[in-house]
Amino acid sequence: MSATSVQVDKDLAGCTVVITRPAGTATSLAKHVRAAGGAPLLLPGLSLRGTPDAHHVRAQWREAQRDDVLIFTSPAAVRYALALAPFTETHGAVIAVGRGTARALQRHGIAAETPASRQDSEGLLALPSLEHVHGRRIALITAPGGRGLLPQQLAERGAQLRYVYVYQRTASRLTQHHIEAVQQLPADAYVLLSSAEAIQNLHAQLPATVWRRLCEATAIVSSERIAQAAREAGFVRLYPAASAAQADLLAAACRAHSRQHD
Template structure:
């Protein structure tokens, strides 16, 4: 029997241009996947990620949090920056907002992180039965400043003794001329992958007007209903909903 190609069952992109808006320095694996599926990746980072200014204080805060009852990691970046501060050794029950974050935790030695299997966002995680009643439980929310605040507010409402540990910070990216040049002649069937409302806002506010107008002409592939609506409000007339923010789901929607 002839072995099938590892990408045989994956939807092909048939030369379609795919704009990747992941944070600076994190889009190369997704770009490689786009090429393997026959697409043309364009890297347009819409966020920059940085360590917090006071690294020593962050490390102390994280080490204290590792002794809490429950840990909630908000993103793969939260895991990556936390692991630079201290080994992620803990007796706590560890939660991940999505499967990508859970994979990052396993790579850093957390054996059985809990993550939503369907809805890959804060609301999906909050449906977990172990987070339904938190009265008196010590819960650490590990991520970056800002965001929607859904986890923060809901965990506190459910009675958690909540501490937030900021292990990294997000900011505007620094685009180079090559990034802007790549947007000038996007084909009509281009897809732009969106998995962050903050990233979408950075694109809208920071890109030159002509470049933003060109990008808005693409098909927006959004990782959630909330983000799909944000894309429509930002001016995208064509919006397609992906099953989640996972790379495979975003690219499946882009190929559709």
């Protein structure tokens, strides 16, 4: 199953699926939910913005293209980096955290290595090309924040790290419409969760009674780390997805719905 060709055969007929991806990035996933017979509810937990210091970061991005390895941590990192300056010919390796990021690079004619299984920091760290990096210059094309596991492990392996923060993640602005939609959420709804930061932002912004309503839904979680964050925030019913890729999240929701109605 690919992220752009999700075969679900109306497996979510009649279901409400809450999408918590950053504002402006959920169009494709919402389309697939509708194709599966479900009703998408957009509840963005994050908002993505360009760097406030474009001149300085543009210079950093151009310098990073001369490093030994460039690691893009998200499709957004690709989009914002290429908006700052074009990608020039580089002798270094290009690595993408997952298939979506690799596709974003491919649209610009840039081939990237990506983990075959886990599309996260652990998957990247397991790549043979990142096993022996002592003394190598590695640029992380990313946003501030995040887990910190990837740079920590690369630094411990002796890499010389450069951070290029081409965009930033902030809390999205929820409206009364969002609050009212969650208040009316049926108990058999599904919430797609792939960011601990998004969970925290939504928990902080939604009124307590509305948050409890959201937690009555089944959380589709992209990893055990996200599952832990969801449990700590109040979710009780959790179902694992293979990864944070939209196809994997949607497939997990379909399986969870099928099991509940067997």
